[in-house]
Amino acid sequence: MVISRRALIATGAGAVVLAGAVVVADATHRLDDAADAVGLRPKARPVRSDDALIVAVAKDQNRVLSAIESTAAKHTGLGASLEPFATIAQAHVNAVGGPSTVPPARPVDADPVVALRTLATTLSSASTARAKDAAKAVSPDLARVLSSMSAGLAQCSRGLGALA
């Protein structure tokens, strides 16, 4: 798998910290120039367990994006409704390093209602997985990103369920 270990790391302590900040760790564990550009305080270097976690999350989030895109392709009438969810899934993928190689998406059900419910279940499972990942993260900032991602996926799952 070719994937950078770049991860969007933004802190979320209300108005007190780093609004809109992005910390990027590159493959040599140095802070990216982007961190300097936004005036971030120095961050601890990522640990190897976090690196592996980011790679696994990237793979799973690419799978989620692929599932949404496959559903939109199969049911073109749902395209506009699914677009906001695809945008969110793409943001999640970008946050953990961008595209990675994933197995082909599972066939999409011919019934759009079933397809939407399946998609809602896929995102719900990903939400649960990201919450577990957040518990495992060593970096506090990575934990925040994964926890927030879990919440966003839960919203998407609920929203897709409402469409079905």
Place this chain on the structure above:
Amino acid sequence: MSAVSAMQQWLAVEHEAVWLYSLVGARFSALTGQARRTRDAHLVARDDLLDRLHKAGAEPVATGLSYDVGPLKTQDEARQAVRDVEGRIAAATLALVGEASGATRGLATTALRRAALTDLAWGGEPVAFPGLP
């Protein structure tokens, strides 16, 4: 910021949420049921935080007599006020995620997800990163 101070910030918003949902439920009959259910969930969260802070040897922040949430003359204003408080709970819980580990981090992650879903139930739309600025 320590985990205790992050919990204190979260508790301060939970106090406000309990107050706000009571007000919304009393003022708008069409929202009474939903407001009551949501307030009850916040009461549980507030009491849990009070318990945790007492056990940590901290003096929990007190509730305010009232809060500035705007005029709340319409249901739309009430929904917006509710969504604002849920957004601040999401931010507070996300802060705690980074300050805590183990069960406390899990508690904060669960609460963040609940705040995000409550925002949805009161008219919000899904976003990629609830709680982040």
